[in-house]
Amino acid sequence: MTIVIDILFLTFLIFAALLSIYFKNLLNSTIVLGAYSLYVAVLWTTLNAIDVAFTEAAVGAGISTVLFLAVFTKIQPEDRSVIKRNRQILALGTLFFVGYLLILGITDMPKFGDPNWVTNTYLIPDYIERTMHETGAVNIVTAILGSYRGFDTNGETAVIFIAGICTYLILNRGEN
Amino acid sequence: MNKDIILKTTTRIIVPFILVFSLYVLAHGEISPGGGFQGGVIFAAGFILYSMVFGVEELYKIISKKVIIFLTALGVSIYTGVGFITMLNGGKFLEYAKIPGFDMKSGNAMGLLFIETGVFITVFSVMLLLYIEVAKKYDN
Structure with missing residues (x-):
């Protein structure tokens, strides 16, 4: 199904x-x-x-x-x-090049759900085992984002803040 | 926008549900999918829907632009402030077990809720600010 x-x-x-x-x-x-x-x-x-x-x-x-x-x-x-013809050819060339790089990257990826892959042998079982009694959060994703990787999330929030303020300043340039 | 009565009535009914749902997503993020980011986006979506139907001027009656800009900074400050409070209480940066007044277990749960609230406020206000800034020049 x-x-x-x-x-x-x-x-x-x-x-x-x-x-x-x-x-x-x-x-x-x-x-x-x-x-x-x-x-x-x-x-x-x-x-x-x-x-x-x-x-x-x-x-x-x-x-x-x-x-x-x-x-x-x-x-x-x-x-x-009007889009120039040679620009289109350049865009198509870039498209195929980036596509080639992405397909090259796929060959290094593990098989879907491979139990012997590195992350599935120690990292994920470790999180599943430790999250509940260490953080008290049932949702492991939230626990990783907030607790184990709290510093990263702090940086992400700062990035959102800076991006928002910068957009505001750019769109209001020349006023006041 | 135009004076479509169906649009206005539907918005009036649906916006409170969107806002309450976003708060549920925030507070329930430890147990079910969701968290500060998703909750903030949905909260902003409620306000954006309101301002799309009734106009940005009606939105400014509820929340002024100064308050929105203040909120963007407030969210980050809450998040970082939790980190500094734990440091002042003898822990490491963002070590939730050291939040004053809580033991290890409840401190972790409360710490997660505090920082998610910070993320929520920042994401909500930034999304709303982006929408207002992009939509504003259309009005005049």
């Missing part, structure tokens, strides 16, 4: 990604990208990564779509700017 859902949603995913490029109207592309994020969220749910799926559904499908739409109201609905 899971394999059927996987294949179905991966097909939808590729279809949505292709459609978002295919549409000339930016509004259609934005909506399709929102659907793309939703499909990714469903796929992560089937992989039991509920926290990530939650974030993807809230940020990818929710907030970014709204921000894209807010930007969309300020620009021309159909951007017919």
Whole structure:
């Protein structure tokens, strides 16, 4: 049953990604990208990564779509700017190069659910064993984010703060 | 926006549920999926929906831009402040067991809740600030 859902949603995913490029109207592309994020969220749910799926559904499908739409109201609905031919060839070349690097990276990844892989032999069992009595949190993801990697999360929060303030300052430059 | 009564009535009904759900996601993050980041995003989504339907000026009646900018800094300060309080109490930075008034077990649970609240406030206010800044020039 899971394999059927996987294949179905991966097909939808590729279809949505292709459609978002295919549409000339930016509004259609934005909506399709929102659907793309939703499909990714469903796929992560089937992989039991509920926290990530939650974030993807809230940020990818929710907030970014709204921000894209807010930007969309300020620009021309159909951007017919002329793209030079040699630029397109350059973009295609970069695309294939990056794709090649990504596929090269996949060969180093473990088989899905391989029990003998390094992280599955000591790190994850260790967290599962220790989290409950050390932090009292049932959700291991939250415990790792907040307790074991609390310093990292502090830095991430600071990054969000700095990014927000910088965006505010850039968009308000020249005023006051 | 326009004076669509269906849109306005639906928003009035649905926004309180969104806000309460986001607080549930924050407070229940130790047990169920979620936490400060997701909760903050959903809380911001409630406010963004409100300002999309009623306009940014109506939003400023609830929460002014100065307060939003103050909140972005407040969240980070809460998070870092928990770290410094544990340091002042003789522990390491962010060693939740050393939060004053709590033992090891409850200190860990409360520490997680405190820092998640900090993340929640920062994420909520930054998302709202981004939306206001992007949408603002459309109004005038």
